Amino acid sequence: MIRRTFMLKLSLILTLFLLSLSPQAKAQTEGSIAALDVDFGFRNIKLNTPLEKLPYLLLSRENKYLKFYQKKDENLYINNYPVDYIEYAFEQNKLCAIYIAFNNYASYEAAAGIMYILYGEPQENKRQGQDIFITWRGKKALIATSYNFNSKVGYIAIQTVDFMHRWRRIVDGA
Structure with a gap:
């Protein structure tokens, strides 16, 4: 009986310890590029997730390479900015x-500011004519942002590094 109680307590302590590691690991990486690979997605949707695990997504468009989906009731605000x-985007039914x-x-500026807080200094931050490009690159994921002052349109792309390499080969015609 004493041994069983001891084992239950030990099991509980180990479980609590293991559960506590996740926030500590996150806290240690926050503000650094390593956090990008820990997050590996957006709003609890992880990159490389199979489409069948996200049944609430609706097909919005597709092209020769990708199928694009949107959430029906997506929160279209990031920190109160619309x-x-x-x-x-899915490639072969995996979120890429x-x-x-x-x-x-x-x-755009508010969202890019959040990226600086979460991931630290970007590897690339340049302005070409009317365009701004900012990129954070982890080992598994990358975030690329762009804004065009003429069209007043900006984007943030959260991608797997593997997809980025495949896409560059497609764009380059290789």
Whole structure:
């Protein structure tokens, strides 16, 4: 009986310890590029998730390579800043990218500011003519943002690194 009580207590302590590791790991990576690989998605939807695990998504469009889905009742705000739409892109029925579109600079700037807080300094931050490009690249995931001052349209793309490499080969015609 004493041994059984001891084992139950030990089991409870180990369980609590293991549960506590996740927030500690998150806290240790927050503000660094490593947090990008820990998050690996957006709003609790992880990249590489099979489409059948997300039955609430509705097909919005498709092309030769990808199928794009949207949530019916998606929260189209990020920290009280409106977004135009959020799309979830699937390649071979696996989530490979999440696209967030903005139709005003204030919303884009606020969202990009959140990325700085979550992931630290980007690997790329440049301005070309009327465009801004900012990129954070982890080992498994990357976030690329862009804003065009002429069209007043901005995007945040959250992608797997593997998809980014495949997409570059497609775009380059390889």
